[in-house]
Amino acid sequence: MEEDEEIIKKFLYVNRKAPYGTVYALESLEVVLIGAAFDQDVSLAFIDDGVYQLKKDQNTSVDAGAGMKNFSKTYRALEAYDVEKLYVDKKSMDERGLSVDDLLVDVEILDEAKMAEMMGQQDVVLSF
Amino acid sequence: MEEDEEIIKKFLYVNRKAPYGTVYALESLEVVLIGAAFDQDVSLAFIDDGVYQLKKDQNTSVDAGAGMKNFSKTYRALEAYDVEKLYVDKKSMDERGLSVDDLLVDVEILDEAKMAEMMGQQDVVLSF
Amino acid sequence: MKFGILVNEGPYQHQASDSAYQFTKAALEKGHEIFRVFFYHDGVNNATRLTVPPRDDRNIVDRWSELAKEHNLDLVVCIAAAQRRGLLDENEAKRQGKDANNIAEGFRISGLGQLIEAGIQSERLVVFGD
Amino acid sequence: MKFGILVNEGPYQHQASDSAYQFTKAALEKGHEIFRVFFYHDGVNNATRLTVPPRDDRNIVDRWSELAKEHNLDLVVCIAAAQRRGLLDENEAKRQGKDANNIAEGFRISGLGQLIEAGIQSERLVVFGD
Amino acid sequence: MLHTVNKSPFEKNSLETCLRLASAGNAVLLFEDGVYGAVKGTRFEPTVSNALSNNKIYVLVSDLEARGMNKDNVIDGVETVDYAGFVDLVADNKSVQAWL
């Protein structure tokens, strides 16, 4: 990573898919964790069904039937990796009847103008 | 196939996806062709973006850029396999501004009540 | 009752294979018969023996192999879909001049006619996909 | 200009790999540099040498291998995603105790850090998926 | 006849088309990401509540729980089932149509 030392870019991870129905949410989180080692300026956006990734009380135990790996607690660990800018789309929350109390982690809720502005400031946008 | 000789079931193939963006349309057609050898009572339904599978003038030549296999002519060959019941959902056509003149093959356009009735008569419904 | 199962998506990327597995297991537990599980489209990727999932996650391929062994299930992989996606058994590898094969225990490769037959012979056909 | 490319879906099932290939080719023809093509999620399935597509269709894997050879492209397959889905090179197969490997010429298996590096080093990153 | 829907109504049009083309008396099972259609308080609650006058609607409880919800979050009149219940629904209906 030596040659990257002096480049600090704004990385945005865009999450628009629900967890468990597809692997995108989980494998997106794996990129964020690896990426944290690179000292870039990282933001995460949760839009559309992506907001469901942050829903509290996820329970995937085999007894309960789904039998998949519950990765939701990893979102809570992001702070320890200095990944602190989590933005959530207001309209996506409203349409789903969700409030910040339903979410596992602290987020900043953005209206459309603010979300658009934040996206426009990014250098690299990763969508899964 | 000897043991199947006396069983004739109503098979419905439901096509709801556009061609080329995904392989489902092509691989659905492959099942229909193989299935034709089994002397079952076969119907095809085209609903939502599935109606685009039947759009005339598909051109996927490498020069044109998409570089994928154009399989649209195979729909014209279905008649030779005694697959003649092709049903198209009226609302799906209307929403897309399509008329029967836009389609490669003769189809029967069904309103919601008729489509629902036809579906209800089926024994085996294959969706891709 | 006799069920046929169709799986249209590969392991991990979509939940389809998980759902199909849980459904099949529940049907067997209720005393139903599974006539066949047919793997089509990316579903053929469920049949590779080369996966190494993380230790804290389920092993989707092994789960199918074990269920097949326990209940003598017929797990059939579509040959045409498998050829497009690189799933081969020993015979197919030889026939196609490939130097390796990757099919897991308990799966067999065969034609699409096996899907139609499952539709004819089963009293219900249940489809899992994207 | 220096481009990075991310491919999130496997061959044939979705158009993503076709689109990424056509884009990469067009970028090279215009004199741009491709820093890296990174294969993630089911995109790792583009790297199997065991596909045998129908003769009248394109060979997606070979097309990538040939483009890589011609332009010295760096085609990187994510190791974590590859393990879930059964993509292995000779080393990985040995390390995991698997009896076969299936990676095609021109692809190499490496970590997710290579994707981040592509984001840092490339002037543009273009993502193709479902 | 049983209809299955495995996609979120926010993301894809499967539930909408399913409800449009399901005959009166047909059963509908929501599972995988389809379970979001069964949840109270969302933009789709009115659509699904209305459909209950025509169709029995079921939701797979394990997929609901995986996504951080449970029976208490489900629209009144929608029934929860486990995989054994899913199997019974398939057995009790003459055919199954998956809205993929």
Next chain:
Amino acid sequence: MLHTVNKSPFEKNSLETCLRLASAGNAVLLFEDGVYGAVKGTRFEPTVSNALSNNKIYVLVSDLEARGMNKDNVIDGVETVDYAGFVDLVADNKSVQAWL
């Protein structure tokens, strides 16, 4: 900034969200099944026509032709590009966001 949309607006909500969150002046490229959003006479024509007052919208001609359409089918004001044009759009914009 360039936004890319590869899904049909009839099937998925990607185009809708993209247009909702794209800043004025941003470019939008429709390709793969996304090209249906660029076509005249569909239910989505008004949405896309309105967006043209805020955004430049482009459609990939080879994906349009694969699906049985051409320039004549495209909404007035939407521009057709080939892959070389797609590459130029990427080069001309500071960043690219794929609405997968």
